Amino acid sequence: MQRNDRGHYTVPTAGLYPFQWNWDSALSALGFAHFDEARALTEIETLFAHQWPDGMVPHIIFHQPDDGYFPGPDVWGTDRPVPTSGITQPPVAGFALARICNRARDTGPVIERARALLPRIHAWHQWFFRTRDPEGTGLVAIIHPWESGRDNSVDWDDAFSRVPTEGVAPFKRRDITHANPAHRPTDAQYTRFIYLVQLFRSLGWDNARLHDASSFRMVDPGFNAILLRSCADLADLADALGEGEIARQSRAFAQRGIAAMEHLWNPALDQYACFDRVAGQLVDSPSIGGLLAAFCAIPPERARAVAGRIARLGTQARFMVPSHDPTRPEFDGKRYWRGPVWLIVNYMIADGLAAAGEHEVAQRIQTDSIRLIEESGFAEYYDPLTAEPCGGGSFTWTAAMVIEILNTRRVPA
Ligand code: DGY
Numbered sequence: 001m002q003r004n005d006r007g008h009y010t011v012p013t014a015g016l017y018p019f020q021w022n023w024d025s026a027l028s029a030l031g032f033a034h035f036d037e038a039r040a041l042t043e044i045e046t047l048f049a050h051q052w053p054d055g056m057v058p059h060i061i062f063h064q065p066d067d068g069y070f071p072g073p074d075v076w077g078t079d080r081p082v083p084t085s086g087i088t089q090p091p092v093a094g095f096a097l098a099r100i101c102n103r104a105r106d107t108g109p110v111i112e113r114a115r116a117l118l119p120r121i122h123a124w125h126q127w128f129f130r131t132r133d134p135e136g137t138g139l140v141a142i143i144h145p146w147e148s149g150r151d152n153s154v155d156w157d158d159a160f161s162r163v164p165t166e167g168v169a170p171f172k173r174r175d176i177t178h179a180n181p182a183h184r185p186t187d188a189q190y191t192r193f194i195y196l197v198q199l200f201r202s203l204g205w206d207n208a209r210l211h212d213a214s215s216f217r218m219v220d221p222g223f224n225a226i227l228l229r230s231c232a233d234l235a236d237l238a239d240a241l242g243e244g245e246i247a248r249q250s251r252a253f254a255q256r257g258i259a260a261m262e263h264l265w266n267p268a269l270d271q272y273a274c275f276d277r278v279a280g281q282l283v284d285s286p287s288i289g290g291l292l293a294a295f296c297a298i299p300p301e302r303a304r305a306v307a308g309r310i311a312r313l314g315t316q317a318r319f320m321v322p323s324h325d326p327t328r329p330e331f332d333g334k335r336y337w338r339g340p341v342w343l344i345v346n347y348m349i350a351d352g353l354a355a356a357g358e359h360e361v362a363q364r365i366q367t368d369s370i371r372l373i374e375e376s377g378f379a380e381y382y383d384p385l386t387a388e389p390c391g392g393g394s395f396t397w398t399a400a401m402v403i404e405i406l407n408t409r410r411v412p413a
Contacts, residue, residue, distance in 0.1 A: 001031060001403075004396045005039075009046045009063060013380065013392040016178040018066040022047060022059045022089035023149055024397050026096040027344050031400025033100045034407050040100055041113045044093055048120045050084055054207055055127030057093070058084035059146060070174040071194065077201050086197070086205040087144045090223050091128065092348075094121045094230030098237040115241055118234070122246045125231055129253060131207040138260030139224045141277050143214035144196045148223050148289070150323070150337040151193075152185035154330040155274045155285045156218065162278070163192040163215050179380075183334050183390045218283075221264045221272035222292030226348070228257040229296040258296055265302065266290070271309050272302075286325040287337075288345055294352035303356035310349070310361050320368040321346055322384035333383040334390050340381035343369050343401040350409075366409045373402055 004011050009020040010028050017024075025043045032040035050061045062073045062083040073083030097114055104110035132140035142148050145156045168191050175184050185193075196216060203209050211217065235250035266273035266282050272290035274283040294306045316326040324331045324339045333339040346369045354362040372382045378398045380391030 001028065001396050001399045003394060006063070008042050009061070010043060010396050012397065013395050015068060016175060016380075016392040018064075018069055020046065020061040020063060022057060023092050023344075026093040027347075027397045028400045029096050030099060031397075031403040033103065034403050037100065037104060037106055037110055041110065041117075044097060044117060045113065047093065048117060050080070050082060051120055051124065052080070052084075054131075055123040056088055056131075056207060057091070057124050059087055059089035060085040068174055068178070070171060071197060075171075075194070075197060078205055085146075086200055087147050088124075089147060090149050090226045091121075091124060091230050092226055093117075094125065094234040094237075095226070097121065098230075098233035101237055101240075111241070114237065118238060118241060118243060118246060121230070121234055122238075122250060125227065125234070125250065125253060127207070128227060132211055134211060137219075138256040139219050139264075139275075140227060141211065141217040141219050142223055143210055143217055144193070144200075145189075145216070146193060148218075148220050150220075150222070150287070150289060152189050152335065153285075153287050153289065153337040154324050154328070155220070155283055155287045155289055156216070157285075157330070158283065159216055159218060159276050159278065160189065160192055163195055165191045165195055168195050168198065179391050180334075183340075183381075184336055215278060217277035219264065219275040219277055220289050221261065221274065222289035222295070222345075224257060224261065224264075225293045225296040225298075225352070228254050228261075229352070231257070232297065254296070258298065261293060261296070261298060264290075264293070270305060272306075285330075286328060288321055288323040288342075288349075291321060291349055292345055292352075294356065294358075295348045296352065297355070298352075300356055303353060303358055306349075307353055307356075307358035307361040310353075310365070314364065317341075317384035319372055319382060319384045319387060320365045321349060323381075326384065333385050334388065336381070336391065339384065340390055341368075341372065341384045342381045343372070343398050347401045347404060363409070366405050369401065369405055373398070378402070 012024045025047050029040040029043040051057045076085050078086045101114050128140045145151050231250045232254040235247045238247035264272045269286045272293040319341050323337045331339045346365050350362040350365040375387040376389040379389030380395045
């Protein structure tokens with residue numbers, strides 16, 4: 001983590017990701033907080049210093065020029081004082097800030113800085129419900145796979161095949177000069193990633209228009225669970241800080257959203273699934289997005305079912321939790337979000353399951369996470385069958401999760 005620290009922000013890993021990423025930073029702050037609370041808060045404050053006037057917090061902040069990454073600021077064209085991307089990422093900051101405050105050793109300064117962050121995080125949550133849930137369903141849509149963080153999930157395959165590719169300017173990928181191309185999204189996926197960026201740019205990054213204009217609108221249970229958990233935790237923090245109106249609104253977002261999550265339960269898969277807002281149907285894809293739903297306060301019988309589903313996946317993979325069901329033909333144990341295990345998602349699922357009383361499965365997930373590090377170091381992600389380290393190395397949030405797990409859970413030897 002210290003090697004990737006650039007002073008007021010942290011890069012996920014040098015080379016492959018040379019800027020500040022939104023959910024990487026918030027989750028990394030949890031790790032920093034164990035040895036430097038002030039530095040942990042700086043990470044989140046830097047992120048929010050680049051919040052857009054409409055409340056959106058961008059997924060990348062391009063603090064310094066670096067040719068080693070594509071797409072850079074010239075492709076996004078967002079016209080910000082410090083260039084940023086124009087889309088967002090899973091809103092873990094509310095959860096992370098609340099947890100850092102709850103555990104603070106140096107309470108005074110932490111609470112003071114949290115007080116300043118609170119309305120900014122709340123504004124981001126309001127932005128989500130205003131611009132990504134225009135019909136008031138209680139759940140928000142992502143409009144680009146990069147927003148989910150699960151860039152090339154099988155969940156998007158059908159919807160993504162409807163995204164056109166005409167008019168995409170020629171480009172040169174940089175990711176595959178840093179990481180094994182077999183671990184990364186395909187060229188065909190990249191062409192569509194860039195199509196959507198160009199489309200949104202042509203609309204002036206006007207969030208009042210982007211949701212309806214996008215041919216990709218997906219209600220992801222994992223993404224929504226993160227948002228709803230952050231709303232619920234921010235409500236508790238706001239109460240503790242005497243910010244009653246933020247608490248009331250945040251709690252209302254969480255309650256309404258958790259009730260709406262029931263529409264994403266797919267009995268055929270025995271787990272939650274994405275809802276394709278353009279096609280108007282649940283997606284037949286047993287991915288980790290539907291298991292990450294357990295990060296928010298879903299009903300106990302649903303948490304039980306998610307735990308059962310993970311326990312069954314545990315008979316097919318050596319390491320929990322594969323990002324896609326290994327029995328499905330699309331499963332690919334090394335390719336980014338089509339099979340590999342990610343420690344950040346493990347951490348969030350285990351946290352939610354433990355809160356729901358599903359301790360056995362939660363413990364197995366934590367133990368597997370540490371076994372992966374022991375076998376394969378601090379990789380970006382891991383093959384769930386072989387533990388092979390995949391993607392980038394020396395990864396900040398993987399290290400942060402290890403610090404977090406070792407300090408907060410009992411992991412049997
Ligand atoms: C990437 O470049 O791979 C990122 O996931 C996009 O944010």
